[in-house]
Amino acid sequence: AYTYNPLIRGFFEKGLLDEAMKLGEEMETRGVLPMVSTYNTYLYGLCEHGKMEDARQRLVEMTERDLAPDIVSYNTLIYGYCRLGNLKDAVILFHELRCRNLVPSVVTYNILADGFCRLGDLESAQQLKNEMIYRGNQPDVFTYTILVNGACKVGNLSLAQEFFEEMLHRGLKPDLFAYTTLMLCEMKLGNKSTAFSLQEEMVGKGFPLNLIVYNVLVDGLCKIRDLEGACELLQKMVCDGLPPDHVTYTSLIHAHLEVGHLRKAREIFHEMLLKGLSPTVVTYTVLIHEHADRGRLALAFMYFSEMQEKGVLPNVVTYNALINGFCKARRLDLAYNFFNEMEEKGIVPNRYTYTIVIDENCNIGNWPEALRLYRQMLEKGIEPD
RNA sequence: GGUCUGAUUACGGGGAA
Numbered sequence: 001a002y003t004y005n006p007l008i009r010g011f012f013e014k015g016l017l018d019e020a021m022k023l024g025e026e027m028e029t030r031g032v033l034p035m036v037s038t039y040n041t042y043l044y045g046l047c048e049h050g051k052m053e054d055a056r057q058r059l060v061e062m063t064e065r066d067l068a069p070d071i072v073s074y075n076t077l078i079y080g081y082c083r084l085g086n087l088k089d090a091v092i093l094f095h096e097l098r099c100r101n102l103v104p105s106v107v108t109y110n111i112l113a114d115g116f117c118r119l120g121d122l123e124s125a126q127q128l129k130n131e132m133i134y135r136g137n138q139p140d141v142f143t144y145t146i147l148v149n150g151a152c153k154v155g156n157l158s159l160a161q162e163f164f165e166e167m168l169h170r171g172l173k174p175d176l177f178a179y180t181t182l183m184l185c186e187m188k189l190g191n192k193s194t195a196f197s198l199q200e201e202m203v204g205k206g207f208p209l210n211l212i213v214y215n216v217l218v219d220g221l222c223k224i225r226d227l228e229g230a231c232e233l234l235q236k237m238v239c240d241g242l243p244p245d246h247v248t249y250t251s252l253i254h255a256h257l258e259v260g261h262l263r264k265a266r267e268i269f270h271e272m273l274l275k276g277l278s279p280t281v282v283t284y285t286v287l288i289h290e291h292a293d294r295g296r297l298a299l300a301f302m303y304f305s306e307m308q309e310k311g312v313l314p315n316v317v318t319y320n321a322l323i324n325g326f327c328k329a330r331r332l333d334l335a336y337n338f339f340n341e342m343e344e345k346g347i348v349p350n351r352y353t354y355t356i357v358i359d360e361n362c363n364i365g366n367w368p369e370a371l372r373l374y375r376q377m378l379e380k381g382i383e384p385d
Numbered sequence: 386g387g388u389c390u391g392a393u394u395a396c397g398g399g400g401a402a
Contacts, residue, residue: 002387009388040388047389075389082390110390145391180392215393222394250394285395293396320396355397385398 001027001035008038012045020045036062040072047080052089055080071102075111082115090115106132110142117150122159125150141167145178152185160185176207180216187220192229195220209240215247222255230255246272250283257290265290281307285318292325297334300325316342320352327360335360351382 004027011020024042028034039062046055055077059069074097081090090112097104109132116124125147129139144167151160164182167174174182179202186195195217203209214237221230230252237244244252249272256265269287272279284307292300304322307314319342326335339357342349354377361370377384 005388035388037388044388070388072389077389079389105389107390112390114390140391142391147391149392175391177392182392184392212393217393219394247394252394254394280394282395287395289396315395317396322396324396350396352397357397359398 001032001038004032005037005041008041009045012041012048015049017045017049017051034065034067036067036070036073039067039069040076043073043076043080047076047083050080050084052077052080052084052086069100069102071097071105071108074100074102075105075107078108078115079111082111082118085115085119087112087115087119087121104132104135104137106137106140106143109137110140110146113143114146114150117146117153120154122147122150122154122156139167139170139172141172141175141178144172144174145181148178148181148185152181152188155188157185157189176202176210176213179207180213183213184216184220187216187223190224192221192224192226209242211237211242211245211248214240214242215245215251218244218248219251222251225255225259227255227259243275246277246280246283249277250280250286253283254286254290257286279307279310279312281312281315281318284312284314285321288318289321289325292322293328295325295329297325297329297331314342314347316347316350316353319347320350320356323353324356327356330364332357332360332364348380349382351377351385354382354384 004023008020008023011017011023020042024034024038039058042058043055046052046058059073059077062069062073074093078090078093081087081093094104094108094112109128113125113128116122116128129143129147132139132143144163147163148160151157151163160182164174164178167178179198183195183198186198199209199213199217202213214233218230218233221227221233234244234248237248249268252268253265256268269279284303287303288300291297291303300322304314304318319338323335323338326332326338335357339349339353354373358370358373361367361373374384
């Protein structure tokens with residue numbers, strides 16, 4: 001069964017769910033009995049594709065076969081719900097596992113804390129940290145990285161720094177992820193020099209710098225409008241044998257569009273293509289947003305078409321960027337076309353989408369339509385904020 | 386040793402400037 005686990009997992013990762021299942025059956029016809037870890041592999045594969053119903057079925061199935069789910073099984077399911085932002089069901093499982101005489105592990109708490117952080121609910125995440133300590137589970141470097149990142153994302157940078165300090169006081173040794181996360185905060189605070197000294201500290205401790213570390217620095221410099229610094233760093237990356245990737249390029253393109261260097265942004269975009277890097281949906285969304293937001297609707301639409309020709313599928317953020325541009329340009333008619341188009345494609349509008357169209361209807365004084373949208377939003381279970 | 390968690394790039398309103 002240990003032989004099969006990685007194979008099954010591999011199929012899942014490639015999205016070949018049926019193949020993964022078939023391999024499992026083949027394993028059993030060969031007389032190899034599945035183990036709890038085999039089922040956990042199934043669970044993970046299903047959860048990573050958001051197939052929570054199937055995963056729950058498997059959980060029942062393993063119980064019936066006298067393979068008692070363990071804490072890893074539960075963690076996996078909780079993780080699955082958290083990824084979907086469904087903290088409600090995640091928390092239900094968190095309580096349910098105790099009924100099976102299982103005890104939450106540090107990983108369980110970390111998964112949940114991260115889930116809350118991603119919804120911007122830092123208080124709940126913090127509560128979990130306290131609860132884990134109270135129950136005798138010591139937070140680890142993962143826990144603190146999650147909290148630092150969570151605080152950073154909601155903009156509470158001083159709290160982020162406090163979490164990092166707390167981690168040190170507990171005698172935990174930050175690793176590459178923890179340092180990178182702190183660097184991100186420092187950059188967000190505009191503490192360029194602190195971020196760079198952290199970088200040196202990392203090197204001093206023998207952590208190999210990777211692309212992500214550089215990307216954090218490049219993007220940080222871009223955000224504080226230090227494009228020169230960003231370009232210098234780019235040279236250094238190349239010297240260090242870490243050539244910029246699509247993330248680096250996207251940051252640079254974004255920064256140049258922000259300051260109105262359209263020509264330069266386009267050059268960078270082409271340079272990226274020349275290097276054989278494929279623009280992602282994020283790259284295109286940046287281009288679309290920056291152009292549409294400043295009224296360059298035709299250009300934005302050009303990129304929107306181009307991305308689809310290249311097989312890069314627009315997502316809800318892409319549509320929001322477009323719709324926003326068309327609304328601002330008082331082309332509500334066209335904005336609605338995109339609004340309908342996304343629904344046809346099965347892309348679910350979110351809070352942002354509705355805020356954009358509701359706001360524009362208010363601007364033009366179309367209150368009934370604004371209210372209609374508001375109700376529609378509620379009907380779809382989208383929470384206003 | 387072989388099943389679970391953490392780091393980088395994209396979208397709205399209001400307020401402040």
